[in-house]
Amino acid sequence: MNLDKEKQRLRRFAMSVICAVSVPALADSMVLTLEEPQEGGTYTGISNLRGWAIAESGIDKIELDIDGVYAFDIPMGGSRGDVGSAYPDFPNASQSGFSMAFNYKALAVGSHQVTARALSKDGAVAIRQVQFTVDRFVSSFIADPMRSISVRYRMSH
Secondary structure (H helix, E strand, C coil): CCHHHHHHHHHHHHHHHHHHHCCCCEECCEEEEEEECCCCCEECCEEEEEEEEEECCCEEEEEEEECCEEEEECCEEECCHHHHHHCCCCCCHHHCEEEEEEEHHHCCCEEEEEEEEEEECCCCEEEEEEEEEECCCCCCCCCCHHHCCCCCCCCCC
């Protein structure tokens, strides 16, 4: 059996167990908030994947699954003064943001689920899942590219 496929199968099983046990993303020592995509939102083109996470031991990384399959880790360390003010006793709470641009157009039209997983430095896990819809534009943004504006300039010596 392919080791990567077996790892993915085991990860999906573990995630289904973890999700069933940790429905709220608030554990005794962790908080995970997924701000985008929003539950029930509709996305097309490029938009954000963003939120914040804190843990008493610190956050090791943020993983993201799309439709139950690991996709990537999300860059973290974004400035979040609001979180730092609300959670002054958590290390690095003021730099607890995570964010990246994401091309929703790469997903098929229809309903999707994203799972954000915060892993703390002491091994704890917090999970947040969101259902959203991907749609397509009916027409292009630029209806007639030949009618675009051109700018001419002259360089002086």
